[in-house]
Amino acid sequence: SQTIHQWPATLVQPVGSPLSLECTVEGTSNPNLYWYRQAAGRGLQLLFYSVGIGQISSEVPQNLSASRPQDRQFILSSKKLLLSDSGFYLCAWSRQSYGYTFGSGTRLTVV
Amino acid sequence: QQQVKQSPQSLIVQKGGISIINCAYENTAFDYFPWYQQFPGKGPALLIAIRPDVSEKKEGRFTISFNKSAKQFSLHIMDSQPGDSATYFCAASSSGGSYIPTFGRGTSLIVHP
Numbered sequence: 001s002q003t004i005h006q007w008p009a010t011l012v013q014p015v016g017s018p019l020s021l022e023c024t025v026e027g028t029s030n031p032n033l034y035w036y037r038q039a040a041g042r043g044l045q046l047l048f049y050s051v052g053i054g055q056i057s058s059e060v061p062q063n064l065s066a067s068r069p070q071d072r073q074f075i076l077s078s079k080k081l082l083l084s085d086s087g088f089y090l091c092a093w094s095r096q097s098y099g100y101t102f103g104s105g106t107r108l109t110v111v
Numbered sequence: 112q113q114q115v116k117q118s119p120q121s122l123i124v125q126k127g128g129i130s131i132i133n134c135a136y137e138n139t140a141f142d143y144f145p146w147y148q149q150f151p152g153k154g155p156a157l158l159i160a161i162r163p164d165v166s167e168k169k170e171g172r173f174t175i176s177f178n179k180s181a182k183q184f185s186l187h188i189m190d191s192q193p194g195d196s197a198t199y200f201c202a203a204s205s206s207g208g209s210y211i212p213t214f215g216r217g218t219s220l221i222v223h224p
Contacts, residue, residue, distance in 0.1 A: 006154075032210065043216040044155070044200065090154050094210055099145055102154030 002027035006091045006103030013110055019064075019078040021106050023091030026072065031093040033074040034100070035066055038088040050074060086110045114138050115203050117215025125223050130188040132218045134201035137182065141203035145212065146175065146186050149198045158199070159186070191222045 006023045013019060025031050035047040046059045048066035056066050063082060067075045074091060091103040116135045124130050134144075145160035161168045161175040161184065168175045174187040188195055198219050202212035 034211075041219075044214045046211065049211060092154075099157045099160060100147075100155075100212065102147075102156065105152070105154045107152070 002093075002095075002101065004091060004093055004101055004103045006106060008106060009104065010107045011109070013081050013108065015083055015110055016080045019076070019081050019085070019108070021076040021089055021091075021108075023074045023076075023103055024072055025093045028072070028093070028095055030071060031095055033068060034092040034094075035074065035076050036090040036092065036102075038090060038105075040087070044090070048076070081110045083110050114213045115201060115215045117201050117218060119218060120216065121219045121221075123221045123223065124191050126191065126193060128191050128222075130186075130191045130195065130220055130222070132186045132199055132201070132220070133183065134185065134203075134215050135181075135183045136203045136213075138203070138205065138213075139182070140205040141213075142206055143204045143212075144175070144177065144184050145202050145204075146173075147200040147202065147214075149200065149217075151197075155198075155200055188220075191220075193222045193224050196220055196222050 003026045032051050034049045036044045037047055038044055050056050050068045053068050064078050086109050089106045092100045094100050114137050118133050146158045147155035148158040149155040159170050159173050161177050163179050166177050172189045177184045198217045200217045201215040204210055204212040
C-alpha cells in the first residue's frame with residue numbers, strides 16, 4: 001500500500017532563518033507531488049507541484065522554493081523565512097488519477 | 112477567480128441530525144468531484160467522490176448528490192455524530208488538465224452531543 005511521510009510535524013523558526021520540509025512517498029512510482037499551505041481557518045493554497053524528477057511548477061510567487069531530487073521525494077525550502085510564511089504545510093501525492101493523498105502536515109511558526 | 116464555491120462556511124448540527132454542505136462549480140470540463148475531511152492538526156483525507164455520470168453516491172452515512180445541469184453537488188451526512196466534527200472541503204478536477212483539483216474554501220462542521 002502507498003504511504004506518504006512528512007516531517008517534521010511542528011517547527012518554530014526565527015525570521016530570516018532557512019527552511020527545509022521533506023516529504024516522501026512509498027509504495028508507488030512516478031507520483032505527482034504537491035505542496036499546499038493552509039493558513040489558520042483558511043482553505044488550501046497550492047504552492048508547487050511536480051510531475052517528475054526535476055520538474056517543478058510554481059503556483060504562487062514567494063520566497064519559497066521546491067525541489068524533487070528523487071522520484072518519491074519532494075522538498076520545500078526557503079533561504080530566509082518571513083513572518084507571513086507561518087502556516088500549516090501539506091504534502092500530497094496522486095498517481096495520474098483523481099484522488100489526492102495528503103500527508104499529516106507540518107505546523108510552521110515563524111517568530 | 113474562485114471556480115468552486117462552497118457553503119456554508121460553518122455549520123452546527125445536533126447529534127443525529129443531517130448535515131448538508133453545498134458546492135457550485137463553473138468549469139464544465141470538471142469530471143471528478145471529491146470531498147475531503149480534515150480533523151484539527153491533520154491532513155485532509157479523501158472521504159467520498161463522484162463522477163458526473165451518476166446523480167448520487169452513498170457510502171455509509173455519507174452521500175454525494177450531483178446536479179450536472181445546475182453545476183452543483185452536495186455532501187449529506189446522515190445521523191451526524193460528534194466524531195464527524197471536522198472541516199470538509201469539496202473539490203473538482205478535470206481529466207483534461209493536470210488532475211490538480213480546485214478546492215472549495217471549506218466548511219467547519221460542529222456536531223453537538
